[in-house]
Amino acid sequence: GHHVSSQRVRFQRRIRACRYDIDQFSPSFLSIFESLVPSEEEIAKQNQLLIALSRLITMEWPNSKLYLYGSCANSFGFSNSDIDLCLSIDNNEMSKVDIILKLADILQAGNLQNIQALTRARVPIVKLMDPDTGLSCDICVNNLLAVVNTKLLRDYAQIDRRLRQLAFIVKHWAKSRRVNETYQGTLSSYAYVIMCIHLLQLRRILPCLQEMEATCYVTVDDNHCAYFDQVDKLNNYGAHNKETISSLLWAFFHYWAYQHDYTKDVISIRTGRIISKHMKDWTRRVGNDRHLICIEDPFETSHDLGRVVDKFSIKILREEFERAANILQYDPNPSVTLFEPY
Ligand code: GTP
Numbered sequence: 001g002h003h004v005s006s007q008r009v010r011f012q013r014r015i016r017a018c019r020y021d022i023d024q025f026s027p028s029f030l031s032i033f034e035s036l037v038p039s040e041e042e043i044a045k046q047n048q049l050l051i052a053l054s055r056l057i058t059m060e061w062p063n064s065k066l067y068l069y070g071s072c073a074n075s076f077g078f079s080n081s082d083i084d085l086c087l088s089i090d091n092n093e094m095s096k097v098d099i100i101l102k103l104a105d106i107l108q109a110g111n112l113q114n115i116q117a118l119t120r121a122r123v124p125i126v127k128l129m130d131p132d133t134g135l136s137c138d139i140c141v142n143n144l145l146a147v148v149n150t151k152l153l154r155d156y157a158q159i160d161r162r163l164r165q166l167a168f169i170v171k172h173w174a175k176s177r178r179v180n181e182t183y184q185g186t187l188s189s190y191a192y193v194i195m196c197i198h199l200l201q202l203r204r205i206l207p208c209l210q211e212m213e214a215t216c217y218v219t220v221d222d223n224h225c226a227y228f229d230q231v232d233k234l235n236n237y238g239a240h241n242k243e244t245i246s247s248l249l250w251a252f253f254h255y256w257a258y259q260h261d262y263t264k265d266v267i268s269i270r271t272g273r274i275i276s277k278h279m280k281d282w283t284r285r286v287g288n289d290r291h292l293i294c295i296e297d298p299f300e301t302s303h304d305l306g307r308v309v310d311k312f313s314i315k316i317l318r319e320e321f322e323r324a325a326n327i328l329q330y331d332p333n334p335s336v337t338l339f340e341p342y
């Protein structure tokens with residue numbers, strides 16, 4: 001359980017020299033990664049559903065457009081995960097809630113199943129199940145920032161394959177250890193992917209796309225999103241760094257267990273650096289945002305992806321980072337022990 005003695009952890013940290021040769025574990029981590037990747041067939045089904053729903057919805061709203069976002073579009077999705085869709089619609093007469101209710105009616109008439117309109121959620125959505133493909137999905141309205149950050153993540157994933165491998169394994173660890181539950185004060189999958197990108201930026205395996213000359217611009221509300229998106233020109237970027245997946249995994253957990261300064265630091269993939277909590281005025285609790293672990297959203301820079309973490313869950317998270325770092329350092333069978341269910 002979540003009861004690693006911190007004294008024991010600190011002691012182990014000093015005797016680092018006796019660790020195993022970590023690289024020998026890469027093949028077993030890579031086979032876990034392969035087992036989680038969705039099949040071509042599944043991706044084809046997702047696109048089939050996108051097309052069917054787009055047809056149905058544009059019959060009613062010709063100027064609307066349906067986008068895939070989240071894990072099924074950012075390339076960090078596991079096999080069998082739910083599909084996130086966003087309906088973009090310009091309609092000044094209807095409120096978001098009215099659009100959600102109307103959308104639920106349209107879907108009902110289109111023979112989709114298990115339709116639920118969640119109008120009072122923080123992000124209002126319609127849930128549904130498609131009997132033809134067996135897929136479940138959530139549709140939100142006009143959440144274009146999520147569509148843009150989905151593309152940013154997908155673009156980063158194309159630069160170096162190690163990002164996708166690392167993030168899959170970290171997400172799998174987080175789900176196995178139950179620290180991927182935002183309603184319980186732990187971090188979202190989106191936050192874990194950002195943490196992986198940050199680590200690879202510091203190790204010069206990934207560039208900082210938002211600091212490069214912009215080739216892609218979108219303004220969503222008041223946020224100007226701009227970055228270099230011609231990533232096919234960057235596919236050699238990290239080649240000088242030969243670190244293997246298991247050593248990067250070790251580096252990830254070691255960073256969050258022992259190196260990150262939780263009192264002062266904010267990680268920022270927007271700048272490719274660590275920036276200070278002080279500079280962002282994230283040094284104290286404001287409303288419900290406690291800023292106990294600070295992860296800057298790349299576009300919505302006032303948004304701390306760690307805001308959900310409270311004084312109880314920060315302890316659980318940090319103990320889990322330490323547990324993982326120690327397993328990678330000392331366990332003879334880390335690719336099994338790391339994912340032992342909590
Ligand atoms: P899994 O469903 O766990 O496989 O991952 P996911 O990539 O779908 O992640 P998640 O459910 O955490 O987020 C879905 C999408 O919502 C992300 O890809 C982002 O585009 C968007 N998003 C934007 N801001 C936030 C945020 O603060 N929290 C979360 N959870 N998602 C955000």
Ligand code: MG
Nearest residue numbers: 070071082084
């Ligand atoms: Mg999701």
